[in-house]
Amino acid sequence: MSSSKQNYGANPLAKRETDHYKNEYIESFVSKWDELIDWDARANSEGDFFLRTLKERNAHKVLDVATGTGFHSIRLIEQGFEVTSADGSPSMLARAFANGRKRDHILRTVQADWRWLNRDIHGKYDAVICLGNSFTHLFEERDRRKSLAEFYAALRHDGVLIIDQRNYDMILDEGFRSKHIYYYAGENVRAEPEHVDDGLARFVYEFPDGAKFNLNMFPLRKEYMRKLLYEVGFQKVTTYGDFQETHHQDQPDFYIHVAEKYYGTEYEGEARP
Known part of the structure; x- marks a missing residue:
């Protein structure tokens, strides 16, 4: 694998695995990821949403399965959470570990494939977080179901999964437009789709120095994602748009699903779809 150039072959739109x-x-690309995110801007835009959501559910031990360069792992550690940081990309994990060291933290990092997560992750967690639109790297439904089942199995009996995604419904149905203030908040960085169909959203990322990269992702629809979460066993799924209840936000850039695993006899939650 080249460290300087992405390789999509002769037909990049065919790369759907x-x-x-x-x-x-x-x-x-990884070396520029923090430039794309802008940690301070992202922290300001999301506020205390994730911290509050975890604390409200008495979560302390957290598994960050899409660590990336470490933004959420480090933020949670600094708020007193016990965090294990997992990612499928060794380059991302190395960058996350280095970012942690800069802030005087030693991250517990694990390279893991979500489809076999519990082979590499041991013990149970109060919460699993899968953020940064990462779940859309899964192109096959069997991979999505397997990964969600692995997240579910990694949770304690009353645990919670927080998982986010772009608003692909809007992109598929109306075309792309973005407020560009919540997730990819870097200055003068372009992040938008250059091709979209029902099975592929190919995004381009362009930086001020002219560097250009792509990501091929599967365009998950919101209700399909909620349906999968219920079908793998989560008892309650609450969906937020750009950190607000969905009914307050017609066309958010991102959806955040808070999926709860609960077996209590007095449970009262949303009706399943």
């Missing part, structure tokens, strides 16, 4: 993400996060 889950494992290709390993070839997308090359070192030269």
Whole structure:
């Protein structure tokens, strides 16, 4: 695998398999990822949403399965959470570990494929977080179901999964438009789709120095994602749009699903779809 150039072959739009993400996060792209995110801007935009959501559910031990360069792992550690940081990309994990060291933290990092997560992750967690639109790297439904089942199995009996995604419904039905203030908040960085169909959203990321990279992702629809979460066993799924209840936000950039695993006899939750 080259560390300087992505390789999509002769037909980039045909690259629709889950494992290709390993070839997308090359070192030269990973090295620019923090420029794309802008940690301070992202922290300001999301506020205390994730911290509050976890604390409300008495979560302390958290598994971050899409660590990336470490933004959420480090933020949670600094708020007193016990965090294990997992990712499928060794380049991302190395960058996350280095970012932790800069802030005087030693991250517990694990390279893991979500489809076999519990082979590499041991013990049970109060919460699993899968953020940064990462779940859309899974192109096959069997991979999505298997990964969600692995997240479910990694949780304690009353645990919670927090998982986010772009608003692909809007992109598929109306075309792309973005407020560009919540997730990819870096200055003068372009992040938008250059091709979209029902099975592929191919995004381009362009940086001020002219560097250009792509990611091929599966365009998950919101209700399909909620349905999968219920079908793998989660008892309650609450969906937020850009950190607000969905009915307050017509066309958010991102959806955040808070899926709860609960077996209490007095449970009262949303009706399943």
